[in-house]
Amino acid sequence: MVSQGVQILGALTALVGCLGVMVTCGLPMWRVTAFIGANIVTAQLVWEGIWMTCVVQSTGQMQCKIYDTVLALSSDLQAARAMIIISILFGVFGVVVSIAGGKCTNCIEDMRTKAVASIVAGVLFLISGLLCLIPVSWTAQSVISDFYNPALSDAQRRELFVMGRIAKEVSGQTLCFIGLVGLCLCCGLPMWRTTYYIGSNIVSGQIVWDGLWMNCVMQSTGQMQCKMESSIMSLMQDLQAARALTIIAIIVAAVGVLLTFVGGRCSSCLKNESSMAKMVILGGALCIVAAVICIIPVSWSAAYTISDYYNVLTPTSAKRELGGCIYIGWGTAAILIIGGVVLCSSCPPQEDAYMKGMYPYQSPMMAPGPYMPVRTYSPNVPYTGPYVPNKSYPATYVAAPRQYP
Structure with missing residues (x-):
């Protein structure tokens, strides 16, 4: 039963990997460019894949264009398109062979042939993984070398798929x-839980499966009977x-x-x-x-x-x-x-100090010039109050201290 569980776990893992290769093939995210011009309004995000290229504007609009010919791609993406498709084919064929050679299926009766089919499926999965790893690593190396190339402008630099x-x-x-x-x-x-019970002769052999909702018994003749659990109390x-x-x-x-x-x-x-x-x-x-x-x-x-x-x-x-x-x-x-x-x-x-969606603050345009002193203005009406400049006035009243009992 341990080998059957290992087969199921390996088949599920390989199926997940096959789905991942399909996602890698379909998504246009092999390269990405985040370009921001002189104004934030002109910001745009460019995605490049092996089938199409997409541009996302800062307004949220997206436009995608499918490549007219494979020659429009770079050499690494051209090879990636072919190798990823071959990897998917190997992976799908490996999943089919693993299901046919599984111990829980009746596609193949001979146990030795089942073991050979499982080994063949494993080899197909390994080949599929290598065929996916080669173009991904090649593209990553190309993107990194271009990113650090001083001859390219900032708008032409690409980042990796993991964006x-x-x-x-x-x-x-x-x-x-x-x-x-x-x-x-x-x-x-x-x-x-499962039980392999063989009686006095192989004709009476049977397999018993225990689950959360039902029990199933499979006879050596291939017949299967399942019974729903009548009560939860009948379970362990x-x-x-x-x-x-x-x-x-x-x-x-x-x-x-x-x-x-x-x-x-x-x-x-x-x-x-x-x-x-x-x-x-x-x-x-x-x-x-x-x-x-x-x-x-x-x-x-x-x-x-x-x-x-x-x-x-x-x-x-x-x-x-x-x-x-x-x-x-x-x-x-x-x-x-x-x-x-x-x-x-x-x-x-991180939360910014300014409100998002607003234009950044721009200081007023101040041109340098010569310093000029503050200008004074003479009053239009002559002063007629009692105050006279440079004239002595009596001191104000000051209370004298006293002795309190």
Whole structure:
């Protein structure tokens, strides 16, 4: 059963990688330029991909143009287009072969042939990863060398694909969404515990699967029967807690993923940069909480199954082994933690002293000139009061001190 769990975990990891290669192929974010002219109104963001180029103005308008010919691309992006497509083909073919050679499928009957198919799928995944790594590294080296080239102007400099918050948010959102799907699989599949029971002859062999919602029995003839749990009290204590905690984890992860999409820079739900960053951080924290909630029942069920397996009082026909949901739960928790940490690293920008959206203050134009003394003006009406300049006046009244009793 351990090898079956390892196969499932490897197939899921490879599927995630294949989806990542597809996202890398489709998004026009291989290079980015942030250009600000003499006035902030002329600011624009230029994205370059292997299929199109996009320009985002400071007003929020975006225009994208698909390349007319592959010759319009630079040499590194031309090679990237071809190698990424080949990488996707190898990855998809590897996923198909891994499913066909999995122990939980009946596409191939011979166990040796299944093992060979799994090895072939692993080799295809390795080739797909190398085909993706080569163009990405080539483009990164080209961008870095051009960035430090003194012959290029500031408007012509390009930055890497990982362009701050946008790249981190997209990768974190993808990981958290995959973790949410893994939680749903972990909750729905009846593979928390499994038993391989073989009687006096192989005809009576059967496989028993225990889940949170049903039990399934597969006979050696290929027939399968499943029965829903009539009451939660019929479950073991670990599975009772697992049912509640898994549902809570799904709800928390779903809310976290929703908040990350609401506060993401790729959406227009919020306008304030600080509020967007705080919303993304909150969503990442909820994904981490969902991962912790998922680890608790999975580890508890695994510990209970292992201790019961080595218990001498448990008959051989009643001993259980770790099911595929245990490994899916551990992998899902790891993916949620990584995605949550990536999202929590999106720090909000510092608050500026001036109001955002206003033009910067410009001092008045003062030209230097010669110094001129202050000009005095004579009064128009002559003074007729009692005061006369340079005339002595009697002192004012001063009270003399007295002795008080």
